[in-house]
Amino acid sequence: MKNIQTASQPEPPTTIRVGCGLRDFFIARSGAEMLQAYEGLRALLRGLPAPEDPDVIEFAFNRLFVGPKAPIAPPFASIYLEKDELVMGRATQEARDLYAAVGLSSPWRGTFPEDHIALEIDACLHLRQLQHHPQGKEIAELYRRFLREHLLEWAPQFAGRISSAEAVPATIRATADLMMDWLHQEIT
Secondary structure, rough: OEEEOOOOOOOOOOHHHHHHHHHHHHHHOOHHHHHHHHHHHHHHHOOOOOOHHHHHHHHHHHHHHHHHOOOOOOOHHHHHHHHOOOOOOOHHHHHHHHHHOOOOOOOOOOOOOEEHHHHHEEEEEEHHHHOOOOOOOHHHHHHHOOOOOOOHHHHHHHHHHHHOOOOOOOOHHHHHHHHHHHHHHOOO
């Protein structure tokens, strides 16, 4: 996500680095990128299982989130929040509006739905950073609302589809569980 205004920050806390790892995992374009993001998460947190072969992870990732067949766990809010499970619906526009309200825009605007889990995690990271600015209280409330009324309305279903799917590598299952833990931690 492009931030219209940027400011240099000191070394981010672990929770921010975990969010970055989650974002990078879910937006990865290959098994090697997923493995790199996952290894970064493993370096931050104990207890994550050893990763499988990158090809195994990539195959399962595509089966779950991309296709070519209908994905088992599409990573788009609109699938879970829209009546007809359509991508690019009202939920996508609401995510786009939230991003614009805080000076963010997707680098893929118009070509990739803005309600993708990786972009929404990225928005969380930016909202968290913006809480340290003069309008911090308003941003903090916006962030809590975004988590409560949007992300936590659909992410549990997304994670549930991952958990209930057959033959999901431990790497992907652990990342989905970590995502839910991270979101719950963010709301508190």
